[in-house]
Amino acid sequence: MTVEANDEAKGSDAIIRVRDLVVAFGPKTIMRGLDLDVRRGEVLGFVGGSGQGKSVLTRTILGLVQKRSGKIEVFGKDLDKVDMDERRALERRYGVMFQQGALFSGLTVKQNVQAPMREHLHLSQRLMDELALLKIELVGLPRDAADKFPSQLSGGMIKRAALARALALDPELVFLDEPTSGLDPIGAAEFDDLIQTLQRTLGLTVFMVTHDLDSLYAICDRIAALAEGKVIAEGTIQTMLSSQHPWVKAYFRGKRGRVLALTRDDRHTPAPARGL
Amino acid sequence: MHAKPGFAVERAGDETRLNLGGDWTLESGAEMERASDSLIGAAAGARAAVIDLANVERMDTGGAWLIDRARKILQNAGVDSQIANARVTQSTLLEAAHWRDFEPPKPPPSHPLGDMLADVGASVVGAWHDLLHGIGFLGESVVALLRALARPHLFRMTSLIYHLESFGLRSVPIILLINFLVGCIVAQQGIFQLRYFGAETFAVNMIGILILREMGVLLTSIMIAGRSGSAITAEIGSMKMREEIDALKVMGLSPMDVLVTPRLLALIVALPLLTFLADMAGIFGGLVVSWGYAGLSPDAFLDRLKTAIGFNTFMVGLIKAPFMALVIGLIGAMEGLAVQGSAESLGRQVTSSVVKSIFMVIVVDGLFAMFFASIEY
Numbered sequence: 001m002t003v004e005a006n007d008e009a010k011g012s013d014a015i016i017r018v019r020d021l022v023v024a025f026g027p028k029t030i031m032r033g034l035d036l037d038v039r040r041g042e043v044l045g046f047v048g049g050s051g052q053g054k055s056v057l058t059r060t061i062l063g064l065v066q067k068r069s070g071k072i073e074v075f076g077k078d079l080d081k082v083d084m085d086e087r088r089a090l091e092r093r094y095g096v097m098f099q100q101g102a103l104f105s106g107l108t109v110k111q112n113v114q115a116p117m118r119e120h121l122h123l124s125q126r127l128m129d130e131l132a133l134l135k136i137e138l139v140g141l142p143r144d145a146a147d148k149f150p151s152q153l154s155g156g157m158i159k160r161a162a163l164a165r166a167l168a169l170d171p172e173l174v175f176l177d178e179p180t181s182g183l184d185p186i187g188a189a190e191f192d193d194l195i196q197t198l199q200r201t202l203g204l205t206v207f208m209v210t211h212d213l214d215s216l217y218a219i220c221d222r223i224a225a226l227a228e229g230k231v232i233a234e235g236t237i238q239t240m241l242s243s244q245h246p247w248v249k250a251y252f253r254g255k256r257g258r259v260l261a262l263t264r265d266d267r268h269t270p271a272p273a274r275g276l
Numbered sequence: 277m278h279a280k281p282g283f284a285v286e287r288a289g290d291e292t293r294l295n296l297g298g299d300w301t302l303e304s305g306a307e308m309e310r311a312s313d314s315l316i317g318a319a320a321g322a323r324a325a326v327i328d329l330a331n332v333e334r335m336d337t338g339g340a341w342l343i344d345r346a347r348k349i350l351q352n353a354g355v356d357s358q359i360a361n362a363r364v365t366q367s368t369l370l371e372a373a374h375w376r377d378f379e380p381p382k383p384p385p386s387h388p389l390g391d392m393l394a395d396v397g398a399s400v401v402g403a404w405h406d407l408l409h410g411i412g413f414l415g416e417s418v419v420a421l422l423r424a425l426a427r428p429h430l431f432r433m434t435s436l437i438y439h440l441e442s443f444g445l446r447s448v449p450i451i452l453l454i455n456f457l458v459g460c461i462v463a464q465q466g467i468f469q470l471r472y473f474g475a476e477t478f479a480v481n482m483i484g485i486l487i488l489r490e491m492g493v494l495l496t497s498i499m500i501a502g503r504s505g506s507a508i509t510a511e512i513g514s515m516k517m518r519e520e521i522d523a524l525k526v527m528g529l530s531p532m533d534v535l536v537t538p539r540l541l542a543l544i545v546a547l548p549l550l551t552f553l554a555d556m557a558g559i560f561g562g563l564v565v566s567w568g569y570a571g572l573s574p575d576a577f578l579d580r581l582k583t584a585i586g587f588n589t590f591m592v593g594l595i596k597a598p599f600m601a602l603v604i605g606l607i608g609a610m611e612g613l614a615v616q617g618s619a620e621s622l623g624r625q626v627t628s629s630v631v632k633s634i635f636m637v638i639v640v641d642g643l644f645a646m647f648f649a650s651i652e653y
Contacts (some may be wrong), residue, residue: 105617105618105619105620105621106618106619106620117302121302121303121305122305122306123302123305123306123309123338124306124309127309127338127341127342129378130341130345130378131302131337131338131341133378134337134341134373134376134378135337137376138337138372138373143378149617149618150617150618151616151617151618169302170301170302170336170337170338200368201368201369201371201372202336202337202369202372203365
């Protein structure tokens with residue numbers, strides 16, 4: 001999220017590069033030779049049916065799941081070849097927001113946000129307090145939420161608090177696992193806006209697993225669709241709409257997708273609506 | 277890798293120009309904090325200050341916050357200060373992380389003595405509420421038990437058997453071992469001390485009475501409080517955390533019937549059985565040590581034991597067992613249902629369940645001792 005990163009044009013340099021990834025649990029193969037690029041400064045929406053392994057891919061990139069074979073590069077470094085120290089240094093450069101928030105239930109929101117700072121940085125307590133409150137305000141939580149415990153927060157507030165914690169170390173790359181799931185449409189739209197604002201302000205690269213068609217239309221620069229253990233389609237929303245893959249067709253041009261495709265098409269996409 | 281955050285000072289008349297350089301990112305941590313503090317020192321006393329960002333290589337929200345904080349502090353000190361040559365992205369960051377007053381809320385004034393008294397008062401009130409709540413809970417579970425008796429076809433037999441196995445059968449080895457060892461120790465100490473009076477054989481009386489009346493049931497109850505009471509609290513507590521208890525309620529099932537009654541009954545059945553085994557193991561331990569240490573043959577030991585104890589000695593211990601089970605089960609279930617949302621709360625309730633049930637087991641044992649003494653049983 002450094003300024004320098006933001007100054008660079010949204011170039012084609014990949015911040016995450018996955019090549020020929022195979023992940024399997026016992027006899028069950030989840031990823032069969034998957035390739036994926038996440039480019040610096042973009043919001044990549046990652047879609048796929050339930051049980052297709054969206055979370056597994058995220059967790060593999062994060063190193064929480066072991067892969068069978070293939071190569072994963074994050075920030076240009078092969079994750080198999082880095083030592084522990086380098087790995088820690090890399091981990092500092094990304095933030096993760098888990099689907100259920102995964103806030104530490106024994107800590108207040110402020111302490112949750114400070115937890116990564118306390119581990120990785122040498123800051124005075126005053127600065128940590130100020131930065132935690134700043135992050136809490138950036139994600140749109142009221143100030144009095146800072147001293148509440150996760151069990152006292154609503155679902156939407158937990159998502160925001162989790163985002164604040166993901167941003168604690170000013171990461172360059174943020175993983176969001178279904179950030180708008182479980183939110184009402186208004187809350188979800190607000191959250192989309194929030195992600196977009198933060199992405200622009202802080203120059204983030206966002207890897208977002210989502211089911212939310214609205215989010216895909218509203219904030220994703222590119223979309224990657226996962227099926228059969230591979231990325232079957234990758235590109236802008238227009239690419240998705242014109243894809244002939246049956247699953248992608250069903251997803252983006254099914255009952256739910258069609259309405260959105262219609263309304264969005266005549267609003268701001270240069271390409272003509274295809275065959276709708 | 278990254279350049280240290282720093283700055284150069286340029287003075288032109290009463291205007292100070294601070295040319296910042298390096299990386300103003302959180303990686304620099306304390307260095308960046310020191311640099312921002314010395315910014316204030318460097319410009320203090322000037323009429324105007326310009327914070328020039330032209331040479332700043334990288335900046336994040338932490339850097340932006342510190343720079344803007346320094347600017348604001350200078351402003352408040354009467355130095356007309358502003359930020360210059362910020363790139364677009366830097367201005368965006370400075371805008372997002374602009375200084376704002378995060379005055380920490382003042383902690384309420386504290387009086388050490390007053391706080392202590394208040395704490396004592398609060399725990400007395402808390403203990404009183406616990407007691408009332410416990411009596412209420414006892415009532416509820418008696419009603420649930422009666423309901424189960426009235427409609428036995430609704431009773432959860434599978435659950436009862438399952439818990440009998442986990443509370444009863446699976447604790448047999450540890451209960452036997454502990455009581456055997458305690459029997460050995462009591463025998464050894466008794467023989468050793470009574471030898472001074474030439475009354476070694478009276479150690480058998482002591483072993484018999486102590487194990488049957490007190491030690492057997494007490495040790496078993498304490499073991500079960502630690503082993504099964506905590507399991508009850510943890511099981512019910514984690515169900516409470518994941519809203520499973522609420523799910524039961526909305527299905528029209530009472531958590532009392534589904535969760536508490538089978539566990540309570542299983543404990544009430546299992547604990548006397550375990551106590552019997554504990555008694556036998558303890559006496560066997562005593563027998564082994566008397567034989568090996570004092571040369572008292574098993575036959576002589578048993579003869580002596582027969583004259584020393586009566587059936588009532590045995591019953592005194594056994595009668596207490598179901599009551600101990602009730603106390604352990606009630607406290608375990610009650611603490612489980614008191615769990616709140618957090619993992620920490622689960623840990624706290626499990627701890628308090630074990631502590632409270634062990635405490636109550638000993639209190640109940642004391643009450644029984646008084647009762648049996650007064651009826652001379």
